[in-house]
Amino acid sequence: QCSLDSVMDRKIKDVLNSLEYSPSPISKKLSCASVKSQGRLSSCPAGMAVTGCACGYGCGSWDVQLETTCHCQCSVVDWTTTHCCHLT
Amino acid sequence: QCSLDSVMDRKIKDVLNSLEYSPSPISKKLSCASVKSQGRLSSCPAGMAVTGCACGYGCGSWDVQLETTCHCQCSVVDWTTTHCCHLT
Amino acid sequence: QCSLDSVMDRKIKDVLNSLEYSPSPISKKLSCASVKSQGRLSSCPAGMAVTGCACGYGCGSWDVQLETTCHCQCSVVDWTTTHCCHLT
Structure with missing residues (x-):
């Protein structure tokens, strides 16, 4: 088919694609993972943020340095x- | 009115609607809640991810199993x- | 240039702009920060949600009140x- 209607349809979708438009950017999800290290320091992989920390010997006193x-x-x-968590 | 301009206007909006385009998908928010259970295990509701854990008797040593x-x-x-947190 | 193609191109972008369409709403990120206070209570800034808590004297027993x-x-x-974390 090559009606004006179908031409416009294709054209509009082309422009949206060129803008990297995604039909459902709404489907973002929170994904989390843990990294365990020996000693008193442990870091998240790049691109992830610390949401909480756990320590050996039952210790619940911690702080987060440089967000990671x-x-x-x-x-x-x-x-x-x-x-550690990030959006996926 | 039935100018070419208004026809195109309607056409473009139709295509966007058909793609389930939402004008402000940006309004996502982080929402969190806690689930307390007896014993040494506790799980998040479906669709939520663990961001941290707390334990009785002052204990700060924990791990996350299966992300939930x-x-x-x-x-x-x-x-x-x-x-537990998720995007809303 | 004033081909039908370039006119449509401009028209489509105009409509998207009028809808406040943003080409990359996908670039949302999880950002976190800590707030330390004396005593047994500490609150997140407005707009942020608690993801975890830490306590003095090694204590790992905590709860979250009113989500903040x-x-x-x-x-x-x-x-x-x-x-505390929020989307940015």
């Missing part, structure tokens, strides 16, 4: 886990 | 809370 | 940190 690294503060800590 | 379940590791733990 | 405030539960706690 968990630091466990108790005097004795054998491992540190960074829980 | 908190597991508290200390030898004595009476409750486990999963903190 | 961390409450550390151990009998002795000198500081509370709220870890």
